[in-house]
Amino acid sequence: MKKTLxxxxxxxxxxxxxxxxxxxxxxxxxxxxxxxxxGIPFADGYQxxxxxxxxxxxxxxxxxxxxxxxxxxxxxxxxxxxxxxTKSDSTLIYxxxxxxxxxxxxxxxxxxxxxxxxxxxxxxxxxxxxxxRWVFNYPANYxxxxxxxxKHILDQEGGDISGKKIALVxxxxxxxxxxxxxxxxxxxxxxxxLSLLPVDHPGQEQKSQWLQxxxxxxxxxxxxxxxxxxxxxxxxxxxxxxxxxxxxxxxWSGSENDVKPAGxxxxxxxxxxxxxxxxxxxxxxDLRKYVVDAGKAAGAGDQxxxxxxxxxxxxxxxxxxxxxxxQEMAGTSQITREQLRAGMENLEITNAKMEALGLPGFGPEFxxxxxxxxxxxxxxVAQWDAxxxxxxxxxxxxxxDQEVIQPLVEEDSMAYxxxxxxxxxxx
Amino acid sequence: MFYREAGDFKTSYADDSQTFPIKFDRWRxxxxxxxxFGVIPLVVNDYWASSVLVPFLIYAIAAIGLNILxxxxxxxxxxxxxxxxxxxxACYKLMTAFPDINIVFHVLGAGLITAGVGVLFGLPSLRxxxxxxxxxxxxxxxxxxxxxxxxxxxxxxxxxxxxxAAERTVLGVPVTGPNTEAWAQYMICLVFLFAVAWVAxxxxxxxxxxxxxAIRDMxxxxxxxxxxxxxxxxxAFAVSSFFVGIAGALFFSVYLGAVEVGxxxxxxxxxxxxxxxxxxxxxxxxxxxxxxxxxxxxxxFLKNLLVGGLGWATDLAAHxxxxxxxxxxxxxxxxxxxxxAQLWRVGKEKLRxxxxxH
Numbered sequence: 151m152k153k154t155l156x157x158x159x160x161x162x163x164x165x166x167x168x169x170x171x172x173x174x175x176x177x178x179x180x181x182x183x184x185x186x187x188x189g190i191p192f193a194d195g196y197q198x199x200x201x202x203x204x205x206x207x208x209x210x211x212x213x214x215x216x217x218x219x220x221x222x223x224x225x226x227x228x229x230x231x232x233x234x235x236t237k238s239d240s241t242l243i244y245x246x247x248x249x250x251x252x253x254x255x256x257x258x259x260x261x262x263x264x265x266x267x268x269x270x271x272x273x274x275x276x277x278x279x280x281x282x283r284w285v286f287n288y289p290a291n292y293x294x295x296x297x298x299x300x301k302h303i304l305d306q307e308g309g310d311i312s313g314k315k316i317a318l319v320x321x322x323x324x325x326x327x328x329x330x331x332x333x334x335x336x337x338x339x340x341x342x343x344l345s346l347l348p349v350d351h352p353g354q355e356q357k358s359q360w361l362q363x364x365x366x367x368x369x370x371x372x373x374x375x376x377x378x379x380x381x382x383x384x385x386x387x388x389x390x391x392x393x394x395x396x397x398x399x400x401x402w403s404g405s406e407n408d409v410k411p412a413g414x415x416x417x418x419x420x421x422x423x424x425x426x427x428x429x430x431x432x433x434x435x436d437l438r439k440y441v442v443d444a445g446k447a448a449g450a451g452d453q454x455x456x457x458x459x460x461x462x463x464x465x466x467x468x469x470x471x472x473x474x475x476x477q478e479m480a481g482t483s484q485i486t487r488e489q490l491r492a493g494m495e496n497l498e499i500t501n502a503k504m505e506a507l508g509l510p511g512f513g514p515e516f517x518x519x520x521x522x523x524x525x526x527x528x529x530x531v532a533q534w535d536a537x538x539x540x541x542x543x544x545x546x547x548x549x550x551d552q553e554v555i556q557p558l559v560e561e562d563s564m565a566y567x568x569x570x571x572x573x574x575x576x577x
Numbered sequence: 578m579f580y581r582e583a584g585d586f587k588t589s590y591a592d593d594s595q596t597f598p599i600k601f602d603r604w605r606x607x608x609x610x611x612x613x614f615g616v617i618p619l620v621v622n623d624y625w626a627s628s629v630l631v632p633f634l635i636y637a638i639a640a641i642g643l644n645i646l647x648x649x650x651x652x653x654x655x656x657x658x659x660x661x662x663x664x665x666x667a668c669y670k671l672m673t674a675f676p677d678i679n680i681v682f683h684v685l686g687a688g689l690i691t692a693g694v695g696v697l698f699g700l701p702s703l704r705x706x707x708x709x710x711x712x713x714x715x716x717x718x719x720x721x722x723x724x725x726x727x728x729x730x731x732x733x734x735x736x737x738x739x740x741x742a743a744e745r746t747v748l749g750v751p752v753t754g755p756n757t758e759a760w761a762q763y764m765i766c767l768v769f770l771f772a773v774a775w776v777a778x779x780x781x782x783x784x785x786x787x788x789x790x791a792i793r794d795m796x797x798x799x800x801x802x803x804x805x806x807x808x809x810x811x812x813a814f815a816v817s818s819f820f821v822g823i824a825g826a827l828f829f830s831v832y833l834g835a836v837e838v839g840x841x842x843x844x845x846x847x848x849x850x851x852x853x854x855x856x857x858x859x860x861x862x863x864x865x866x867x868x869x870x871x872x873x874x875x876x877x878f879l880k881n882l883l884v885g886g887l888g889w890a891t892d893l894a895a896h897x898x899x900x901x902x903x904x905x906x907x908x909x910x911x912x913x914x915x916x917x918a919q920l921w922r923v924g925k926e927k928l929r930x931x932x933x934x935h
Contacts, residue, residue, distance in 0.1 A: 181892030190892075221880075221891035226833060226840060231628040231877065253739050253835040257755035273737070322726060324737035324837050331736045348726070351839050449892075562736060569743055 172216045173209065173473060173485075175200060176236035178229060178246040181449070184352035185224040185377030187407040188458055190449055192247055193219070195462025197448035198441050202433075203470060205440040210473050211483040224377070226250045233258065242473070242490050243267055245465055249325035252285075257570070259284045265491050267472075269465040270295070270401055270424055274328055277524025278563035279495065280574040286494050288468070288525035289516045290424040290550070293558060295400045296329035296372070297550035298422055298529040300336050302398065303370050305545075312341030317368040319359060319375065319383055322348035326374040329400075331562075333372075335554050353379025360386040373399040380408035384416050394418035394534075401529070404541070405457045409534045417536035420544075424529045425464045425513035427541040429455030433508030457532075457541060464513065472497045495520045514547040520576040524559075527552065579928045596778055602925075613767060618760040626759035627832070633873045634766035635827050640853040640865035641777050642820030647851070648859035649781055650813035651793030652702050656714035658846035659721035660818050662838050663691045664825025666731050669740040672830070673733060680745035680752060680830065684769070687826035688819040694721075695818020702810050706796075718847055725838040739837050742830040753830045762831055769827060773820050778862050780816065789813050790860075821850075856909055858918025867917035875902055 179193030180186060200215040209215055220232035229251035233244070243265045246252055252272035259266045260283065268276065268287045276285040304311055318333060320326030330346065337344045345368065347359040353375060360383075363371060371392065375383055380403045387397050395418040399408070404421025437454065441447050453459040476485045476493025485493070497518045504512050514528035527550040532541040567574050585600045587593045597603040621630060639657060646652050667687035672680065698717040702710050725731050732740050744754030751757050752765045780786050788809040791799035800806055829836045836842075849872060857868020876898055883894035913920050927934075 179891065181890075182895040186892075219891050221884075221895045223895065226835075226837070227632070230833065234624045234627050235881075237623070249737075250837055250840055253737065253741075253837075254833060257741075257834060261755035322839055324739045327736065327738045351843070569741065571744070 172240070173213050173242055174216050174218065174238065174240045175242055175469065176232075176244060177217050177219045178222050178232050178236070178244065178248075178251065179219055180222050180224045180247075182221060183223045183225075183377075184354075187381075188377055188402070188405060189224065189247065191405065191407075191453040191456045191458035192462035192465075194447065194449040194451070194453045195459035195464075196245065196466045197462075198437060198454075198459075199463045199466035199470070201441050201446050201448065202437055205444065205446065206436060210470055211477040213483045215470075222246070222248065222251060224248050224250075226254050230254055237262065237264070242485075242487060243469055245269065245469070247271070249273075249328070250323060253324055256282065256285055264487055265494055267465065267469060267494070269461070269468065271325065274524075275559045275562035275566065277522060277559050278574070279520050279523035280576055281563040281567045281572055282523060284491060286518065286523045288497075288518050288523065289499070289513060290527050290529050291524050292328040292374075292400070293332040293555045294524075294527035294529060294550035295422050296332040297336065297527075297555060298531075298548055299372050299398050299400075300333070300340065300342075301548055301551070302420075302531050302545065304340070311369075314342045314370070315345065315366065315368040316342050316370045316372060317345045317347055317363055317366070319347045319349060319356075319363075319371060319373045321353060321375055321379055322350045325376065325402075329372075329374055331558060332555060335558065336551065339551075339554060349375070349379055349383070352377060354382055356382050356386050360390055360392075363387075363392065364390040369396065371397045373397070373403045375399065375403045375408075380405075381411045384409055384412045384419060387419075388412045388415040395420060398422070398531070401461070404532060404534075406539075406541075407456075407458075409536070410539075414536045416534055419534045421532050421534070421541070422529045423457070423532045423541075423543070424547075425460060426511065426543065427457050427460060427532060429460075431509050431512065436508060467507065467509070468497070468499070471499065471503065494518060495523075527555070579931070580925050581929060594782075596782075610771075614764075618764055621759045621763050623759050626763050629874060629877055630763050631766050631832050633869055634763070634770045635824050635832055636850065636853060636873055637866050637869040638766075638770050638773050638827070639821050639824035639850045640857065640869045641773055641862060642817045642824060643850050644854045644857075644859065644861070644865045645777060645781070645789070645820065646813050646817035648854055648861065648864070649786060649793060650789040650810065650817075652699075652810060652813060653707065653711040654714040654817070655711050655844070655847045655851065656698060656717035656721070657821055657850040658842040658844060659718040660691050660695055660821040661825030661828060661846060662721050662725055662842035663694045663818075664688065664822030665829035665836055665842065666725055666740065666838070667691060667822065668826035668830055669733075669742070670731070672742065672745065676743075676745075679747060681747060681765075683745075684823055684826040684830070688822040691822025691825065692815040692819040695814045695821070696811050699811055699814030699818075702814065703807060715844075715847075718844055722838050722842060725842075739835050740829065741835045745830070753834065755834065757831075765831060766827055769823060773823065774862055774866070777816075777820070781862070785809075785812055785816075793860075852906065854916075856906060856916055858916030861916070861918035863921060864916050864918030867921070871917065872902075875905070 177193055177196055180189035197217050200217055203210055204214050218236050220236050222229040222232050233255055245267050249271050252268050255266055266285045270290050272287050274291040274293045276282040276287050333344050349356050349359055373383055397419055399421040401422045409416040409419055442451050472494040475497055476489045477483050479492055480489040495518055500515050504510055516525040528547040530543050530547045531545045533544045535542055579601050580599050597606050643657050646654050664687045667690040668683050671683040671686050701713045732738050742753045744751050750761045752761050788804045791804045792809045796806055853868035853872050854865055856871055858864025879898045879901055883889045884891055
């Protein structure tokens with residue numbers, strides 16, 4: 151009897167052993183509500199990439215990745231609930247895909263010591279790693295996006311946009327308000343007139359905003375939209391016959407779901423991106439072979455190759471590369487959160503690395519450091535080809551106007567440091 | 578067997594008119610208080626505090642506030658979310674303007690400011706009633722949310738339009754900000770709820786409460802017997818908004834820590850609190866608590882059951898959860914239109930005779 155008990159206890163320990171030796175990555179997703187159309191492809195891409203690593207390579211550095219999914223509905227209260235319910239001692243990294251939830255989580259992850267990666271969203275001034283020790287927003291942020299959009303307009307207009315009218319249609323939330331500061335600074339520098347048109351959550355009602363655009367006829371319209379707001383805005387632009395190639399969305403307003411409802415009329419709509427689009431990459435062969443065809447895909451498995459699926463996959467790829475870097479630096483495969491933060495601060499994405507992963511030239515090269523948690527701010531412009539039904543990159547990756555953005559980042563992060571009582575430094 | 582008056586002799590008027598006249602009930606109440614104040618703070622963890630208990634306590638305060646206005650005074654309000662926003666932004670402005678003053682005073686101050694705003698929006702109630710008043714308060718809801726989005730002074734000109742709660746302490750223990758312990762978060766909300774419920778109970782059984790109920794039951798008759806409708810309605814708006822403002826201030830500072838007005842205090846918040854008092858029971862303090870518990874705990878419970886227990890996909894669980902909560906609300910209202918409080922009352926009556934009902 152005693153022996154059986156001891157065996158039982160031993161086998162229980164052995165069963166519990168491997169369970170501990172896992173890399174826990176929560177996926178705070180939203181597959182319901184007015185933002186689901188955009189939330190689903192991102193979550194699928196994020197999870198499929200980790201599933202691919204598990205199936206093909208046996209995890210990262212020999213450690214399986216365990217994904218715990220939690221539905222936030224893009225709602226901050228549910229986001230907090232999800233954070234608390236998925237938080238454990240072995241949780242490695244959060245990727246909430248919501249600027250509102252990011253604002254909730256920044257103080258919490260700083261207190262709990264968990265890395266938070268906000269890929270091209272969240273608080274822009276988190277770029278300053280000396281203040282935001284646990285928050286990363288590489289490879290590009292909203293202010294980079296605003297600046298690249300203006301750069302593209304400058305290129306279109308032959309370098310002079312003084313006196314031109316530019317309208318910003320934005321989601322009336324922390325997310326949509328982010329670029330205003332930068333666009334105002336750039337307006338001073340380049341001399342254009344900026345008009346602001348807020349759209350309230352969830353964004354189905356935009357008649358008055360587009361009526362105003364119809365009346366004022368701005369030369370360009372920039373959009374900071376998300377979820378159902380994107381589709382409605384593009385449809386409204388079509389309705390007032392606004393020239394689509396003068397309508398530029400941020401990277402979150404540039405998915406297939408956003409343009410397809412407007413049909414052929416959406417042809418020529420532009421959106422920014424910080425990674426390549428489409429599924430013409432060797433990695434996709436593996437994804438199909440190991441994940442989709444094996445019936446292991448997240449969600450319905452029908453999102454492969456869409457813009458947001460690629461972005462989710464890119465986010466997972468960057469997280470996996472950071473974990474690899476951390477494993478190399480720590481000399482152990484079972485890394486802690488502190489080690490992962492060090493890995494993220496030493497993350498370097500090179501063309502050779504992307505080629506080895508089966509994603510040659512997928513995005514710009516960049517390097518993270520403790521001082522710079524935000525990458526170098528490169529983005530390109532993509533244009534929707536309605537006939538072919540795909541996005542096409544029409545520019546090279548351009549760097550944002552660092553001389554405008556860097557002082558703004560400095561100012562905003564220092565204000566936060568003062569407010570939160572943080573002494574900046576890399577200790 | 579339980580809840581018997583037999584053998585419980587009252588020898589003074591004070592004894593006769595106490596909140597829990599039955600001995601068993603009184604003891605049960607003391608046990609609940611002892612557990613809430615003495616046991617839960619020792620065992621509560623982050624998850625329980627920030628996902629279950631703190632939202633429950635804060636929504637309970639808001640529900641008591643709305644219940645005073647709607648349940649006791651009969652004035653339908655759809656402006657709860659807007660008044661919570663006033664509480665939150667008032668608390669934020671006070672916190673940033675007077676950082677050295679204790680947060681408890683900021684929360685009370687936020688309540689007072691909300692009371693003022695509530696009285697202002699309560700003025701139309703003197704001329705309009707019922708659905709028309711509901712629409713007037715709906716206007717308050719939209720106006721207030723628009724105001725806090727539009728005027729940068731309210732969010733101290735921050736680039737994102739968000740307001741953030743910095744760390745503040747009570748007796749040296751942090752109660753807001755990221756370093757707050759679960760028990761401290763829970764305790765501050767519990768103390769506020771206890772105080773609010775106690776005040777509300779004692780107001781509603783005194784002169785003020787009776788004048789509210791007289792207005793609710795028939796305003797013309799009440800006026801004829803000498804109840805001043807101006808005073809009764811405006812005090813109801815003031816007291817109700819005071820409590821709702823406290824709830825909004827705690828919601829922002831203790832619970833979420835960072836708030837965006839359109840998302841946190843939108844129209845859906847007004848409906849949520851209204852559903853709480855309808856399900857819990859109009860005109861009942863216990864009903865406010867029960868309704869808040871029902872609508873806060875049930876979704877969390879269902880989510881844990883369906884996703885954690887049964888391993889369903891998260892989107893399917895989220896949809897099924899909405900359907901179950903909706904169906905349960907309909908069932909409850911058909912079975913007991915007067916809410917959970919009435920169920921509790923009926924249950925107590927039954928228990929008096931149990932197990933010998935004849």
